[in-house]
Amino acid sequence: DAGVTQSPTHLIKTRGQQVTLRCSPISGHKSVSWYQQVLGQGPQFIFQYYEKEERGRGNFPDRFSARQFPNYSSELNVNALLLGDSALYLCASSSWTSGFTDTQYFGPGTRLTVL
Amino acid sequence: KQEVTQIPAALSVPEGENLVLNCSFTDSAIYNLQWFRQDPGKGLTSLLLIQSSQREQTSGRLNASLDKSSGRSTLYIAASQPGDSATYLCASQGGSEKLVFGKGTKLTVNP
Numbered sequence: 001d002a003g004v005t006q007s008p009t010h011l012i013k014t015r016g017q018q019v020t021l022r023c024s025p026i027s028g029h030k031s032v033s034w035y036q037q038v039l040g041q042g043p044q045f046i047f048q049y050y051e052k053e054e055r056g057r058g059n060f061p062d063r064f065s066a067r068q069f070p071n072y073s074s075e076l077n078v079n080a081l082l083l084g085d086s087a088l089y090l091c092a093s094s095s096w097t098s099g100f101t102d103t104q105y106f107g108p109g110t111r112l113t114v115l
Numbered sequence: 116k117q118e119v120t121q122i123p124a125a126l127s128v129p130e131g132e133n134l135v136l137n138c139s140f141t142d143s144a145i146y147n148l149q150w151f152r153q154d155p156g157k158g159l160t161s162l163l164l165i166q167s168s169q170r171e172q173t174s175g176r177l178n179a180s181l182d183k184s185s186g187r188s189t190l191y192i193a194a195s196q197p198g199d200s201a202t203y204l205c206a207s208q209g210g211s212e213k214l215v216f217g218k219g220t221k222l223t224v225n226p
Contacts, residue, residue: 006158035214041218042217042218043214045213045214045215048213055212056211056213090158092159092214096212104149104214105161106151106159107158108157108158
């Protein structure tokens with residue numbers, strides 16, 4: 001079975017631009033979460049979506065938004081990019097069938113560079 | 116607010132050595148504790164998940180323990196190999212899908 005997939009792998013943008021990152025969860029998983037990992041730090045939670053509804057939001061500005069589609073894939077959008085948005089963006093999926101005890105599986109990430 | 120700390124930040128050992136990585140968390144009201152491996156510039160690979168009702172989990176040469184009362188978890192790696200070189204991250208999960216990560220321990224196993 002395919003794992004979590006993310007696209008694109010790398011992305012270079014300039015300040016003020018907008019970017020869309022994509023994630024496809026493991027087949028059968030209905031929960032998708034997004035994380036930002038700045039170099040040298042642990043990942044920071046941005047959003048969680050389950051059954052197409054937002055279920056959790058981290059401490060990120062409104063420039064960050066996301067959505068989940070009927071096939072459970074997800075997009076993360078970032079508007080008005082800042083240099084500080086340069087990071088590895090990770091997507092994770094889980095089945096969430098037993099509450100909060102399911103393993104979350106991470107994709108390879110999208111490396112965003114803002115110039 | 117949950118805070119997760121990992122010590123040491125970096126560790127270098129000779130091949131074959133047994134080693135322990137430490138993780139501490141401030142809020143003991145967790146549902147589970149997960150250990151991940153991250154290779155440079157890559158995503159996270161789940162190693163072990165310990166539910167709050169469990170004390171330890173084992174997978175091959177890896178053993179993770181959890182002591183909720185003291186807010187600590189350890190990852191024990193037996194007979195380390197150069198292929199074990201990576202950054203190891205621990206993450207706690209409370210009453211939501213959100214994982215709170217430490218900054219990781221960068222492990223180097225020298226041949």
